[in-house]
Amino acid sequence: MTTLDDDRIDLGAYFSRIGYSGSHEASVDTLAAIQARHMACIPFENLDPLLGRPVRLDLPSLAHKLVHSRRGGYCFEQNLLFSHVIGRLGIEHIGLAARVLWNQPADEDRPRSHMLLLATLDGVAYIADVGFGGHCPSAPLRLDSEAPQQTPHGNYRLRRDGADYTLLINIDNAWRPVYRFDLCPQLPVDYVAANYYLSTSDDSHFRHGLYAALATPGERRALLGHRYTVRKDDGSSARRDLSDADEIAAVLREEFGIAVPDMACLRAVVAHGI
Known part of the structure; x- marks a missing residue:
């Protein structure tokens, strides 16, 4: 894998x-x-791990897949690409690693399997993340405040406990x-190691x-x-159950702008169960 300084994106x-x-x-x-524009146009998706295809993190591969090939990706792909873009604009930032807590038992130790960014502007530090899927904050969040912070797609806050920070989202009036x-x-x-595990291990939820x-x-x-779900900002939602791989591929194409890379493999995976 090359570092992001080895190549330049268009x-x-x-x-x-x-x-x-x-x-x-x-x-x-x-x-x-x-x-906000990145999250509206480059979808979070895990088709490559699901279909047994490699997930490459070098910048040319990220640009080819996410920018030029009507595809998306998961956290490492999304945030490494985003990191390079904001770096080119002169925004000071570093990469961080997080332990995923969403829908996990409170007493279970979790690995650092998620990537996010810490950006600093005018002396103020912000969390920036475009790669956590359906509950990713769609705006930067100030690190120095534990007060609720409104984004275009929900209310978040950061809770500090010593050296650790926990990101929380308000859903149905509960954090x-x-x-x-x-x-x-x-x-x-x-x-690299976390990406390899998430994209190849039989224990990874992205594989199944x-x-x-x-x-x-x-x-x-x-x-x-x-299951395809649309949740509106007014709190309403609509769900639709998709019957087969062709219907799933149609929703991926029409609602997410994703060109499925291997329909035969998708049909086999869907027939096996997802």
């Missing part, structure tokens, strides 16, 4: 991919605008933990279930196995 192609034509100034407004992290900087190479998510203006779209 920023024009990236901004075209996400439909962004705003400022390139290194500011929190720029960071927030690009984060639920999303992930826990500290501020130890990670290098791109530090994500289908996940896709987009946070478009006014709603979140989510695909979990055969």
